[in-house]
Amino acid sequence: MSDTQWPRYEVFVQERPGRPHQHAGSVHAPDPEMALLNARDVFVRRPECASLWVAPSATVRGGTAEELSQPLAAPVSEEGNPDIEYLVFAKLEERGTLAHVGEVHATGPEGALAAAKAAASRPPLALWVIPATRVERTLPEEAASMFDPSRHKPFRDQAFYHIQTALRRLRRDPSPVASLQTRGTKH
Amino acid sequence: MVRISAEESFHNKQGIEIVLALIQGRPTQRAMARDAVHRWWWPTLMMFGPHDSESPNTPALVRWGIKTRSNDELRQDFVNQTVPQAQAMRLTLPDPDLRFDESTGNWHFGEIDWGEFWRVVGGDGPCNRERLEARRAAHDDGLWVRQALAAYAARA
16 A cells, blocks of 8 residues: 555645645645645745745646536536535636635535636636645644745856856966867777 | 746757866776766667657647657757767767768768667667666655655545
């Protein structure tokens, strides 16, 4: 049993406080707690994270605009408590990704999706709804222990290297490497 | 894509800086640089993939915008960029056919050993067995961790 694939969780990253959580990808994990830790290790290599959410992929209802325009194979009737909270994620721009845009209340995922569609400011390119209770979130008081280590990891930007300058200097004055020329030709 | 390009550019520049440091170092360090360049020159050219004529997916990948140039075009760009750098560093490249072609403005290079390429692709590279064994060992050695996590997830 320990060598079967673990369930998949969708990962949402908030880069800075006040910004929406955005879909970053997915991880496999045995439970939501490990999913958060795996998501931190995979998606927070660069210090741009204030909060993480994960939700089991199986609890996501939605898809691309094209998928959502297809009629359902069978009509779904959802009955019961009409007050289940769903988080809504929408992709509004071609170059963007799914981002948290708000909440709707409904009796089931189909109703939530319809409500989310109706509430959208413009037709989304993709739309997801996820029951709020299935979303596991990092707590504000955990943020330091979760995200500070990657902030303190030295990260060297490519602009640090001055390759062209070094090569120009070598072309002008090849003496630091000149002795290689005679010894390097045996191949 | 912008972030990916910046990070890949980092690897490229860091690699060049390492070679620059070695060739200006002690004789043993210079020998390391020469040895590495001679071992990796041909595998590096292979890494751009088979000839365009042997790369049936290229037209579709270009159409979808995943590739912007063909394997052979990128390989030629790389050679044109790298030969002058190697010259500036006084490093020879292990190709007797390497010469500048005035008419095309390209550095002409010799034929790649595609037999070696396909052997490596097929899993018969020099470190292939070692690499796979390391992966299997890591997976096997991690069994107790996966069991512990599954037990923790299954707790009442």
